[in-house]
Amino acid sequence: MEKFEVNILGCGSALPTIRHFASSQVINIREKLFMIDCGEGTQMQLRRSNLKFTRLNHIFISHLHGDHCFGLIGMLSTFDLLGRIAPIHIYAYKDLETQLKPQLNYFCKGMSYKVEFHHIDPNKTEVIYEDRSVSVTTIPLKHRVPTCGFLFQEKKTPDHIKRDMIDYYEIPIAYINTIKNGGDYTLPDGRVISHEELTTPSNEPRSYAYCSDTIYYKKITEQIKGVTLLYHEATLANEDLARAKEVFHTTAGQAGKIAKIAKVKQLVIGHFSARYQDESLLLEEAKAVFPNTILASENLKIIL
Structure with missing residues (x-):
């Protein structure tokens, strides 16, 4: 079976802690690397993961909150220092290009490679990347700013x-x-x-859905129905439901409910609030609804 792995680089939320890095993941599909989000410290975690920088060519940014994109400028600068020549493709809401280009022009003038921006509409479900082995589709989410998740779908191989x-x-x-x-x-x-x-018959195609950040949003269950693995934010515990609604986040129990309704194969929860010193509480709440749930953690590799 061809490689399909999810590497968690960071699974904390907005407030920095010494326990978690900000949001970032790398999906390895047949040795092609795709990054989702790029919070502070991502490039440090990328080194720890032993993933090859040169195989990372596509970066998907879910939304423009700092804990999901503040690591971009530093990582792109490091790629330049390493003499990268292959272009990097960034898929994000249009405002990212407006904000990032002046930084690149100032701090990374004369870069050895090109940064190609691809604007996505977080309110639409559309295929934004496709090759012979995988397609990537946006999943509209509901947060305080324009936000979308991403659905990675492996293409069926010949029998x-x-x-x-x-x-x-x-x-x-x-x-x-x-x-x-x-x-x-x-x-x-x-x-x-x-x-x-x-x-x-060939192996059943695998799929991975990334859904962070969002309020409890049942509408996504149709699009992610039956996926092999779902990553869903579980920022807060059920007892903090009022706070979750206020800041447009999801509780662990609600994440479990989404997984159950969508009939996914496995759920991994992340984007943990800094208020919890022990995320086992969140795991227990999610598992009470959807038993096949695991906790995200830095440098966790999940093999699909």
């Missing part, structure tokens, strides 16, 4: 050939790709050998 059946029917190599992609084979005597007889 696996049964080599013994190919040899038995003496099927020429030229027909193999057609059969792998759903075709039958007609023998010289006119008999049709079905695709199902000649192949075994």
